[in-house]
Amino acid sequence: MRRGFILITLSVLLICLLAGTQSAAAQLLAGVQLSYGWANYADILGKGSARASQLLTSVWGQYDHEDLRFTGSYLGSLSLGGKSVSQNLGQLAANYRLLEEGPMQIYVGLGYHLLSTRFDGELGGQSGDFTLTGHGFAGQVVLDIELAPKVRSSAVLTATPWVNWSYTSAKKTTADILASTSFNARLDVTYDFSEELSIQVGLVGGSFKVPGFKHEGLEFGPTREAFTGISAGITQRF
DSSP: OHHHHHHHHHHHHHHHHHHTTOOTTEEEEEEEEEEEEEEEEEESTTSOOEEEEEEEEEEEEEEEETTEEEEEEEEEEEEOTTOOEEEEEEEEEEEEEEEEETTEEEEEEEEEEEEEEEEOGGGGTOSSOEEEEEEEEEEEEEEEEEEETTEEEEEEEEEEEEEEEEEEETTEEEOOOOOEEEEEEEEEEEEESSSSEEEEEEEEEEEEEEOOEEETTEEEOOEEEEEEEEEEEEEEEO
């Protein structure tokens, strides 16, 4: 969990530093979003499955300077309806504008991704709560399309091909778990109702897989999750 806070702190510091050196060609945006969605755990340590509704909160920042776009985001989720699962996702990325064609812009970049999911022990057949934490370098694609003078759509796709996972239970950690993949995406339609403020609605989603592993002499099966959500939020332009 501490790594997640460090990652978000670094993203805020980076955005603030860039904001202090803005030029006429630069732009800084920061937004908050609230989402409602569903999480489906097809496997939990190979011993069970769960499906639950969840509430998601997101804070993100974006800084553009000429052909560069720096992004930072945090997504936290809490399951509803008695399914005790919470998740924290933090990301940082630096992107380069690969294509600008009419109203469309495409950025590609590289960043860092950290994901932590805490489960109620009963969901994995354990005596106490446990946490799966993954981190690794991520590739990112950002697509922006201006639909009208005050309306635009954007998509942010982030994939981590080699997530390094660790398992923690009762203050004991196993880190030698085989690497696997993680993916998440955000799609928004934004309306600018003033020069400084915008509102947006959209979709968020993602998935991850943790391979099977051994911990304290016990063997556990894989864990797989996929989530989707409908979101609404507001953006401040500086």
